[in-house]
Amino acid sequence: MEKDLFGICPFVTTQKILTGKWTLIIMHCLSERTIRFNELQRALPTLTSTTLTKQLRMLEEHGLIIRTVYNQIPPKVEYSLSDLGKNFKPVLDELEIWGNQYIDFIRNKKQV
Amino acid sequence: MEKDLFGICPFVTTQKILTGKWTLIIMHCLSERTIRFNELQRALPTLTSTTLTKQLRMLEEHGLIIRTVYNQIPPKVEYSLSDLGKNFKPVLDELEIWGNQYIDFIRNKKQV
DNA sequence: GAGGATACTATCTAATAAGATACTAACAAT
DNA sequence: ATTGTTAGTATCTTATTAGATAGTATCCTC
Numbered sequence: 001m002e003k004d005l006f007g008i009c010p011f012v013t014t015q016k017i018l019t020g021k022w023t024l025i026i027m028h029c030l031s032e033r034t035i036r037f038n039e040l041q042r043a044l045p046t047l048t049s050t051t052l053t054k055q056l057r058m059l060e061e062h063g064l065i066i067r068t069v070y071n072q073i074p075p076k077v078e079y080s081l082s083d084l085g086k087n088f089k090p091v092l093d094e095l096e097i098w099g100n101q102y103i104d105f106i107r108n109k110k111q112v
Numbered sequence: 113m114e115k116d117l118f119g120i121c122p123f124v125t126t127q128k129i130l131t132g133k134w135t136l137i138i139m140h141c142l143s144e145r146t147i148r149f150n151e152l153q154r155a156l157p158t159l160t161s162t163t164l165t166k167q168l169r170m171l172e173e174h175g176l177i178i179r180t181v182y183n184q185i186p187p188k189v190e191y192s193l194s195d196l197g198k199n200f201k202p203v204l205d206e207l208e209i210w211g212n213q214y215i216d217f218i219r220n221k222k223q224v
Numbered sequence: 225g226a227g228g229a230t231a232c233t234a235t236c237t238a239a240t241a242a243g244a245t246a247c248t249a250a251c252a253a254t
Numbered sequence: 255a256t257t258g259t260t261a262g263t264a265t266c267t268t269a270t271t272a273g274a275t276a277g278t279a280t281c282c283t284c
Contacts, residue, residue: 004158007218010211011136011204017214018130021272024123037231046116051272053232063217073281074230084217091210092123094203099122102129105175105196106119133242149261163242165262185251186260 034080132167146192
């Protein structure tokens with residue numbers, strides 16, 4: 001993304017944060033509850049641990065999610081939303097509404 | 113994006129549509145008014161015509177924007193939102209709010 | 225002592241996307 | 255005849271992402 005607009009324009013800035021291919025569903029999952037790494041993997045079976053780790057790290061770096069490590073064996077790591085992440089909820093809600101509209105739209109197009 | 117979730121999950125589906133690096137600001141510009149190719153270029157000076165064309169074509173293919181060609185010389189082509197594109201406005205509004213919050217957040221972080 | 229559970233990491237390859245550069249068509253004005 | 259205008263296209267290179275594969279540490283249970 002352009003340096004000149006990142007940190008200035010809210011659209012360019014947000015787009016940069018949402019570049020990851022899975023960020024929206026991850027954010028959606030976390031908006032429902034705190035969740036463990038493994039649970040996320042099971043929820044998104046087509047996503048490998050390599051990619052999941054990368055996306056989570058990126059969201060953590062951007063301050064949207066919090067990673068909590070429990071010092072036990074076998075390991076336990078929980079992911080939850082930060083305040084900034086929680087404030088993202090209205091975006092997710094609107095995205096869900098629009099996304100479902102879009103899905104209807106393409107279904108109708110195919111039927112004709 | 114995964115075929116298994118595209119067209120089913122609203123988040124995965126929307127993320128796919130928003131992959132373009134400039135789609136959000138383009139949608140924002142078009143949500144304010146119908147606009148010509150050249151005007152968009154001037155509004156986004158760091159974006160080349162190659163990339164702008166690609167993004168516009170993609171949004172058109174997905175049914176979010178409408179391309180109107182006026183048969184005159186020099187050429188005139190206008191871009192505007194379809195109904196589906198207009199329905200995207202609430203998402204943009206929430207994104208703008210959150211994006212500005214995020215910008216404040218990183219500014220404060222840097223100051224500390 | 226073998227296998228399972230968890231949450232990864234390292235390395236590499238493949239796929240996708242962005243951008244640089246140069247060019248085009250057609251007419252109007254100078 | 256040359257220049258300007260608009261909305262692109264074609265080609266190529268570079269950058270960014272995703273994903274495949276294999277492996278790690280530590281303890282518990284069988």
